[in-house]
Amino acid sequence: MTATPVRAELISTLDEKYVSNTVAFTAMIATGTLIVDASSLRGADGALDRDLIRTRVDRLSWFAPSMRQRLVSTPLRLTTPAWVPVTALDLEHHVRFHDSVEPDDPDRVEVLTGRAFAAMAMDKPLWDFTFVELDSGRVAIVVRYHHVIGDALFGLRIGDVLAGPQSSAEAPLAGPAEREALGVAPRTGFGVLRVGFAQWWRQQGSVRGAWRDYWRKPLRKRVRRWVGRLIRPLKNARIARSGLVDAVLAGRSSRYIVVDLAAATKRAYRLGGTVNDLTVAATLVAAARQRPDAEFVSILVPISRRTPADARVRNAISVVKVTVPAGDSLAQIVPSVRNQVQHAVDSGGSIVAGANDWVGYSTYVTWGREQRYFGQAPVETVTGWPAGDPADEIACLACSYRRDLVICVTARESIDVDALVSSLAESFNASEPVGG
Structure with a gap:
């Protein structure tokens, strides 16, 4: 039996700016809203079938590997953070259900923007779905994902997996190919460094290429970025005391x-x-x-x-x-x-x-x-809220x-x-x- 590969992916320094502090992190949460005919998502009692919905999201997430990755810091924060696989999702955290019924009224969209929802947790995959019952019987699926996962076109690939062009009663089960594509996380932070270095080395192709790639950025800039990572927790603590994060969302x-x-x-x-x-x-x-x-x-x-x-x-x-x-x-x-x-x-x-x-x-x-479906629920309206x-x-x-x-x-x-x-x-x- 072939062992599941160990995987880790260092993010780019450009992507790191999206998580450089809690203000940037909060500002760069993108939100999209799918409004669906939810009759097929309800149980015999007329309520949304939460187990059905969570099972569907869990199964489909195997076909969008970025939904099963979280960010971790490397030892001494020597490099940018790295994506590592998460084989078991906390579905209660990622798939939520809004407490109240909201009007199906285009004049009242604040809930659909996701701004009032709980902050994302940095120690989990950076996405969540909130199912919002509307008074028309339709349901709004408020999808939040962080820009560090990818840009809008990258995010649409996740959308393609979750809401496909065919109606389907059951989501497919992940097979060996999907599990191998995701892999497993290194056991230690030094393991993350080892995997990340091996990937970078393969990309360079030669010692000369590696030398040239490393020194194309001034040493002073590299040191400054490293120091910035080391003091990031202190900066975030100061930001938390200042209330700046709330100010990003307010007004x-x-x-x-x-x-x-x-x-x-x-x-x-x-x-x-x-x-x-x-x-x-x-x-x-x-x-x-x-x-x-x-x-x-x-x-x-x-x-x-x-x-x-x-x-x-x-x-x-x-x-x-x-x-x-x-x-x-x-x-x-x-x-x-x-x-x-x-x-x-x-x-x-x-x-x-x-x-x-x-x-x-x-x-x-x-x-x-094309008409798209979340399971058997046809997607009727798609709204993207800018971050x-x-x-x-x-x-x-x-x-x-x-x-x-x-x-x-x-x-x-x-x-x-x-x-x-x-x-x-x-x-x-x-x-x-x-x-x-």
Whole structure:
């Protein structure tokens, strides 16, 4: 019988910034909400069948290995933290059920953003599902996962596993291939270091390659990062006393609008861009109206660098700072966004020039046009709630699913969020905004 392989995966220094302190950790929790017809998820008494739901999630998690990994520090924090396998999930922690029935009302979405839920535990896999009963009989599945697991496109792979295009009464059982792909954790921290070093060495290909890779970063920077890891617990303790984590979540409100995807695609094309360009341009127009005295307005736009060759890379994102005259019309801004984003794509890296004066970020993802199911429960609506820098005034995430385009915004209290959403609705030609 073949022994199960021992696995550990050191995270990149870029990914480490998402867990550098508790403020960054809290800010970078991404949330998506699936609203489903829940009749197939109920038992004979009409209540949600918790055992059925938890069993399904447990079985499916074997087919998304990142759901069965947690972060651990290496001895003396010599390296970045490492992902190690977790063979047994704490299902009561990861699959939760909201205490009360909430209105199925697009004007009241605070619960669906996940901001009020309990903090994630660093010693467990960084995701959770909360099932929220709605007064219509539907159920909202609020899915939270941490950005250190992966970017939006990486996260959609997990979504593909959990909500597939086929209705199924029972989730498949994991076999030897899934268990081997996950592996088992090293027994000690030094074992994590040994596995991580072996992986890095194989990637270099030669002694010369290893030497060049190690010294491409200055020794001073490496020492500074190591010291930062050593004092991280002290920094987090100070942050806890200061109340900064609560401040990250407080003073924010969210809204969304729903538009027809085909109509939005046609509108974007006529204006000289894509749905992503229209989303960014609409956010810029809305932000400019919040700053009537501004000459220019800027926003960050994430760009995926993911290719088939780097499918295992968790976060493959660069950003471009897009700047436009605040008085320009939507028709002028869409092609400008298109040109600036395309220039960044062609350059192969991030382009964030000038002052740090952006209002936040705006982006678009798609989950395809196929009907999806959580078990036998059809997914009717998909909403993505943006995560980002605590300093962002505005964060906008548009997500398309089937025939709908749902544009979600989260704004600080300094922003008139109702006016913001009304402006977005106008840009997308939506008849009226909805939100909460």
